[in-house]
Amino acid sequence: MKNIYITDLDHTFLRSDLSVSDYTKKIWNSYENDAILGIATARTYKKTAQFLEGISVSAPMILLDGALIATMDKKIIDTKFVDKETGDAIIDEGVKLGIYPFVLSLVDNELNEAFSYSTTLNGYQSEIIKRYSNDNHTHEFKSLRAMENNFKIVYMADEDILIELEKNIKALFGEELKYILAPEAYMGCHFLTILHKDADKAHGIQSVSEAAGFDLNKLTVFGDNYNDIGMFELANSAVAVANAQEGVKEKADIVLPHTNDEDGVARYLEALKNG
Template sequence: MKNIYITDLDHTFLRSDLSLSDYTKNIWNSYADRSILSVATARTYKKTAHFLQGVHVNAPMILLDGALIATMDKKIIDTKFVTKEAGDTIIEEGTKLGIYPFVLSLVDDELNEAFSYSTTLNSYQSEIIKRYVNDDHTQVFENLRAMQNNFKIVYMGDEALLRELEKNLRAVFGEELKYILAPEAYMGCYFLTLLHKDADKSHGIQSVSEAVGFDLKRLTVFGDNFNDIGMFRLAKTSVAVANAQKEVKECADIVLKHTNDEDGVAKYLQEISNA
């Protein structure tokens, strides 16, 4: 039976400039014939497919923090949506504090996505939007509302403000939603992600396991941030890169000596291959 390797992307597999070295690609791809390979990321299908050009992925991908499970050829395995009603309430709660989110939604069964945002942006959001200037799936609204099928709703800002928003949302929704409050390493701020209560990487791994039929006792996962902890607890072997958050390292079976910018995942895979 094959071993399974599932890696987070940002700050784990990808370098900080969002690239992949030829070394990492070659080592990862060398496992393709003898292993099940996939990714678990907060990224959308479109961005993930772009970053993984030339990289072998032979199992469904866990996307958007587990809200979408899909193959590289766009076959949808599972979805976990925030409803329009809940999405609109989330937006309204943010409005009370003077902040507005990014809303990532599914447009159709071809995995076309919508990235919606308000005309009112804070400095962190404005910086993010610069990266999407040429994307055709972004849409801006003076009166931002949720769509019918929303993968996730994401706020960016200062930690204290987002903690206050999380507290207010928990008062409304309780455990009906999943709340992820974590540092945003690229921007130096925090983000608060709101998802369906079962949209996470651990549930995603269960979905991939059912679709492919692999044994969780042969699973190794790689990560760096709080949204990786769930899959760390599920896997036989959990591996944190050297630049991972302290709490993530504490949950890992193995903490690497190398960071994402030093090809940590690939060096680990090469090491165990030579063992």
């Protein structure tokens, strides 16, 4: 049975400028005939497909932190949604603290997505929106509301306010939802991501293993942040890049000497091939 390699994207497989080096493409693609290759990311389908142009992906992709499992040719394997009523309640809790989220939703079964946000943005969010200036799936609202099928609701702010917000939302919904509070590696703020309770990379790995028929004992995963820990715990081999969060390194079987900007994943894979 083939080995399986599944990698996170941001700060792991992608460089900090969101590119994939020619070297990484060459090494990764050299495994396409001998291994099952996949990704697990917080990114949407659209962005992931753009970033991975020319990259071999043979397993269904774990997208939006596990809220969506889909193939590169847009076949939907699984979805985990936050419903509109819950989404609106989450937005309202943020309003009480003067902050508004990004809401990522599914528009249709063709994997058209909506990235919704309020006209009221903090500085961190404004920087993110600049990156999406040419995307046609972004929608600005004076009165932000959730859609029917929401993949995730994401707040960006200083850690202390997000800790308070998480506490308030947990008081309403408890363990009915999943909460991921993590630092943003380069912007000096934190994210609070709120998802369906089973929307995570660990559940995504299980769905992909069933769809692709692979053995978890043959699985190696690569990551850098706290949303990768679930798949670290499932994999036979969990590999953290050198720039990973310290708490993530503690959960890894292997910590690489190279960062994402130094092609850490590809260097590891090349070393495996060379014995």
